[in-house]
Amino acid sequence: MHCLLLVGVAVLCLTLPYVHAQPLPDSLPTTVLKTECRDRYFYIWGDKTFFGSLQWQLEAINYTGSIDIMRGPRAAQCGYTLTTDLYGNLEIRISFLGCWVNNTKDIQFDISVQIRVYRGMQSVAYIMDLTCSANRTWDVREIICEENYMEVSVLRLAEDDRIKVQLTAPATRISQTYRVEFLKNLTTILAEDAIKRGYDVNVTLTRVVFRAPYNTPESQVLQVGDYHLDAVLSKMLQKQTLRSLIIDTTIACPSDPPVFQDLALSWVSPALLGPLVTDNVKPCSFAMGINGILLFKNDSEANNYIFDDNIACNVSSIVNVTVPIGAPGGYSESDVVNNTYVTTYRINLLLQRRWLGEFGDDQTTHTQYKPVVTPAIKQRPIFTDYTIKKDRYFNVSLGNFYSDVNLKSFCRPPYSTATGLHRHTDLLHQKLQQYPGLLSDCALLFLPSRQTFLGGIKRRYRLYVTYVMSLVPKEKVFTYSDVVECILEDVVPPTYNGSCGSDSLVLDMKRGNLDMYWLPYIRNLPLTNQLITSQNYLVQNTDAAFHLEVPYPSVGLVYEVTTLSAFLVRLDFTLRDNQTLKVESSYSVRCSFSPQSVCLSNGSMIAFVNGSVTKPKIDARRTHLKDPTCKPLEATETLALFSFSAYTCGTIQKFDSNYLIYENEVMYDQVVLFPNQPIISRDSNYRLTMRCRYPIKDTQWLSAQKEAAPVMMGLGLPSVTKVLRRRARTHMAELRIAKDDAYTSFYHLGDFPVSVQQADSLYLQADVPSTILVSLLQDCWATTFPNHDGHSRWNLVVDGCAANGGADTLSTTIYLSPDYSARLHVKLNGEVNGQVYIHCRVSLCDPKRTDGCFQTCDKTTERVFGKRAISEFSEVVSAGPVKVGSKNEVGYQHLETKSWSTWSWVLSIGLGVIAALTVGAVCLAVRLYIH
Structure with missing residues (x-):
């Protein structure tokens, strides 16, 4: 039983190629092969759609029915040229005076050839019998310089001799009386020996034929003026009765x-x-x-x-x-x-x-x-901008290309859903693209990051386009990227109105048509949900208006003037470009409030003393800080104002849990009667403690621009406020590409570029060095350039949510690893081809200190200015390049090129032989064991 099973395996290996091989037709349609008689040669043409993907060889059938394979040096010796025409179709030219041509009186020429085609182990020979006649009288000497050989034929009989031998059959073998003399080395050899050297020497009824491949030992390069000739200087000698025949068979062909x-x-x-x-x-x-x-x-x-x-x-x-x-x-x-x-x-x-x-x-x-x-x-493609401002849409074209260039895809920002891709094609040139996208709609709705405010009422619309072109049938791909700009005077700037409440500064803004895409700032602080919540800001945001109330005191306010009578406080509100953070619009609100003690974000402290509220009253002019030299900045009998740095005037520092506390005291100098005696005074003791509390962990990366804030203590009464502090960067996120969906192994620097196929997946993970922080993906995108701001861009993650654009774009899935590292699964669909890079803006978040680490993608969640609250740290990290390719089609092959089908046969036969030997060995062992 086991022997039968192994025999079956061996038979399967030997017959495997038959399963996949398609049978070849017994005869070919007339459109596949064409023949023609031209001047002095037979012409055969074969359609590349049939022969291009197959192995084939040309076989000449001699007078006995045997086959002479024509290829390489043998084809050149016999006057056969195997080439292709300009379009890649099979082209064969056979000299009328070539080998195995049946020559009738140098007038009619007949030949039988066959093209043998292979597919796997199958082969079919397509036979052609050709007959041609000389279309003009032969000249005394005719020379042909073909691609692979040189040929000369010379008249060997006078007119009266032709008449005598008119009925004589043509010679089929060169006579022993013929010799060839080469003038290069002055050697004379038998004609048959010249044939053995690769030449062809023959005589017909009336002519002597000599044919030489290029670059033979007897050939030479001759110079005629400034030009060069490939030449074989030779003579044909024949001994006859009472006379000798000498025929000049020199050949020369220009070679420059x-x-x-x-x-x-x-x-x-x-x-x-x-x-x-x-x-x-x-x-x-x-x-x-x-x-x-x-x-x-x-x-x-x-x-x-x-x-x-x-x-x-x-x-x-x-x-x-x-x-x-x-x-x-x-x-x-x-x-x-x-x-x-x-x-x-x-x-x-x-x-x-x-x-x-x-x-x-x-x-x-x-x-x-x-x-x-x-x-x-x-060739540099011509990119033309036909955009007309009044039409309010982009209109561009790219040309000119030959007819074998096709548009594979037209890349624009992946969030654009505008349609209107037009294609115009003529015979040799293509004006391939016109891309209309309404500036008023497409630019604002689809291209928010491609607009630039130029000041006043001007803005620039910029469209980044990438053409992906493919060659037919080579399936080679190339890209062309360019930028088209249009400047319009269509900006409606926002308008402001400021007012002062009893304990707040109020700003009202009527929106324009561009500020929705700018980022709001209070001084140098981004107006985020975190800042709004921590400082008790009141924000009302609609499509038409924006309302902001900032309580006094709070972070973000500027103290312009501090006096005993009032504090002049300023609110600086700015709108900044979402890419460059350039200030595009600004407005300030100024209000006057009653003095009070304040901890400032620059580390300064302001203490306000009211001596009239003490019992008994004190003279505020006699107050000072712990350092007696630190006197009031301004004082009256009842009021005093101190302004000092947290590192001066005797201020002490304390640590309390996670806070750093700066503390100082306002003291009152008593008036004593006798300084050297026991104190006798009518003044009571007065001491006012001033504390400012700053979180120890309130440090931030320079690139983050998002802050947590300290807690301020003024006059012993708690008041929540925050300040901005920064420190040098000590941590770095990293984006890595995993080798599979298990994320157990990752590609290293030396592995790039990583090659994948279309419809494959990429698995990425954002790692951070700290085990107590959570990595979040704010935004991720793919580009065709190493820079993260490249022209060609596909969005993967937008504002923390997967950006799935459909079946013809990249699709993504976001999830967290068990150790809270952000992971991204990218499905490569559709038109992505070539080399891409993946970029992500990674945020870090401490789940012990923040409730917003694990945010959902609920579209109804309220967002300030359309943006999700950014985590405490963010930076852009990149991975790549990743080379995305498609499977190549089988190319054209000649017989000399070994195709995969040949190797599959060799492999199959080898496996079959091994299996057969194994069967024999096992069966023999079983028999020996039984006996």
Whole structure:
């Protein structure tokens, strides 16, 4: 039983490829393969949509039915050129004088070839029988310079000899009487030995054929003026009865590359090729062609080709073929290099020379094929702003691109839901984008962080756009980012009114159309829920108006003038830009209040003494602090005012639990009768204690700009107030990317960039060094740039709540780890592609001191100016880069390229062999054990 099971496994391994392989058709549609007769060669064309993803090889069928595989050096030796056309389709050219061509009197040519296609272990041969006739009379000498070989054929019989052998069958093998002499090293070898060296030597009914691949040992580079030729200098020798036949089979082909300019390419070569001509050359002619077909002069002019066919017949003349880059007849192709859009231009040129020798009847035709590919030309897309202020919408375009460039996505701020993405395409150029988004709606509602108040009634709207383009069918992606701005005079500034209550300063503001996106400050303190609650501020906030009452005394007030009669107190209210914190609007309210003792936020203390309320009354002018030299700043008989620093005038410091207490006393000097005697005085003792309490932990990071405040004691009567204090930064949050949803292992610095696929997930965790603090995610976003304020931005978390934009954007989930570290699960959906960075603004919160650490995302919760109360500490941390990619499609392959299907067969066969050996070994062991 076990043996049968193992045999089944072995059979499954061997048959595995058959499960996935799709059968190949027995015959091909007429649109897949096309054949044609052109000048001196057979032409075969194959559609890339069929052949591009398969392995294939070309096989010539010889006279006995055997197969000769044409590839590499063998194809060059036999006159076969295997290439592709400008668009990537299969293209095969076979010389009429090539191997295995049935030549009938140098007039009719027949050949049988087959293209064998492989898919896995399947193979199908598609046979083609081709017949062509010479479309013109053969010249005495004809030379062809192909992509992979040079060929010359020369007339070997005089006119009367042709008549005698007119009915003779063509030669199929080169005669032993033929030898080849190479002039480079003055060696003469048998024709059969030349064939063994990679040359092809053959004779037809009327012609001698010599073919040489490029860069053979006997070839050489010759210089003619400023130009170069690839040449093989050779002769064909034949011994005959009473005579010897010597035929010049020298071949020469211009080898200089084209010259590329900004807008055109030029192929320049000598008009006459030195090794092939003598000084006495009769009139010559020149013609250019495209893709193997000669052009008439009017065709060249219509396509803006520059070609002068009126050239002098001498060795100093040159022939110049100039083609504008992008001209018809060629193919422009796009590519991406380091996220830069580049283009190349391909064209297959043809140049034909014809001339007569000195005897007037030895005409030569010289034909050269020249595939040309320009270097990659860097293209900067043209970004155009068509925005018209009165239309009040952005209108932009990006161009120009070739037809193989498609728009993959158009990135704008992820909170924008505006529609209106228009696309315009023509044959070769694309004006790809117009993005209208109403400035009055889109800018205010969708782009709050992209507006800049310029003062007065002007504001600037700024739209950050990123085009994500893809190449077809290469599936390469590149991006282009730009900014479009529009300045409008449409700002309605807020208006203010201030008043004084009995014990408060009152500010009323009528809203404009921009202040909803500014942050309110009292002096340098953000007006947060925490500040409002702790200082008993009264705030009423609507879409139309804002009302604020600040009680006296409290944090945030400025004491301009302090006198015995009154304190002049100022409330400074400002609105600041939510990105730069620049003050955009301000207003101050001034009120006068009765004096009282106050602890100021700058560490100063103000003590007020009223001697008329004591029994008996005291003379306030005789009061002082613990340091007797600290006298009143101002005093009358009944009132005294002291103003001093908490570190002077004998002030002592005490620690009480979590508070630092500054304490001083106001003392009264008694009048005594006899200083050196026991005290005799009518004055009673007077002592007024002044205490200010500051929390010891009331320290803050410089970047936080959110404060907890101290408690003030004045004249022994408690009054709640707070001050702003800062300290140097000692802690740092960190954003890490986990390798899985268990968060047990994280990527380190050397692991980046981390590669993921679309539809994968990212798992992030915000860590802090303290175990008593909770990390919270205020805002998180993804950008295509390392900077957290990059142009291309996807929101993940907004104001502490997950920002899920739908199936075509990033979706997120927020939760806490068991140790209260904030975690973020990001699902990569839709259009995100390329390299991204994740940024988060992380807040720290002490759950023992704050009730607001664990806030919900209830949309009905009241918020000041539309913002959630920020925790005690916040900073921006980043992680990345993360490379998001998609699966690549299978590319085109030739037979020499090993595809995965081949390796799958090798692997499967290997597994099958191993399984079979294992089966044999196990079965043998079982039998031995039984016996």
